[in-house]
Amino acid sequence: xxxxxxxxxxxxxxxxxxxxxxxxxxxxxxxxxxxxxxxxxxxxxxxxxxxxxxxxxxxxxxxxxxxxxxxxxxxxxxxxxxxxxxxxxxxxxxxxxxxxxxxxxxxxxxxxxxxxxxxxxxxxxxxxxx
Numbered sequence: 619x620x621x622x623x624x625x626x627x628x629x630x631x632x633x634x635x636x637x638x639x640x641x642x643x644x645x646x647x648x649x650x651x652x653x654x655x656x657x658x659x660x661x662x663x664x665x666x667x668x669x670x671x672x673x674x675x676x677x678x679x680x681x682x683x684x685x686x687x688x689x690x691x692x693x694x695x696x697x698x699x700x701x702x703x704x705x706x707x708x709x710x711x712x713x714x715x716x717x718x719x720x721x722x723x724x725x726x727x728x729x730x731x732x733x734x735x736x737x738x739x740x741x742x743x744x745x746x747x748x
Contacts, residue, residue: 650704650727651734652712656683656694663714675723677714684720685713702730 653670654663654677661683666673683691687710689700704710706729713722 648706648729649702649735650706650708650710651730652677652701652710652725652727656697661691661694661697671725671728672712675712675725677712677723677725678716681714681716681721683712684715685711687711701727706730 651670652672653667654672655665656662657664663672663677663679663681663683666677666679683694683697685691686697686700687704689696691697691700701710704727706727709724709726711722712725713720715721
């Protein structure tokens with residue numbers, strides 16, 4: 619008999635552990651997000667954000683994007699447009715070149731942070747009042 623079994627059988631009770639909150643479900647009207655940045659003008663991943671979908675799926679710095687879903691991108695802007703057209707929570711197949719090998723990953727998208735869209739928008743200057 620193990621020690622744990624002996625303790626449970628002896629009638630001792632232990633306080634319950636704090637409950638783990640459920641994972642927040644993604645907004646079904648949100649925009650998809652993987653959590654990667656690429657080198658300017660390329661499709662080579664420069665950084666994979668820890669804890670985000672690309673990281674969880676196994677993508678790494680140095681991987682070069684070959685296919686995102688059905689898209690074979692030529693620019694990272696195409697990747698962004700495609701990923702943001704997919705809803706958070708959906709799975710997207712990503713194919714990369716890692717060294718000389720092609721590898722495929724299934725990435726379950728998160729919701730794109732609003733500040734990314736705000737940062738990329740340009741404020742409109744008001745017309746000067748004469």
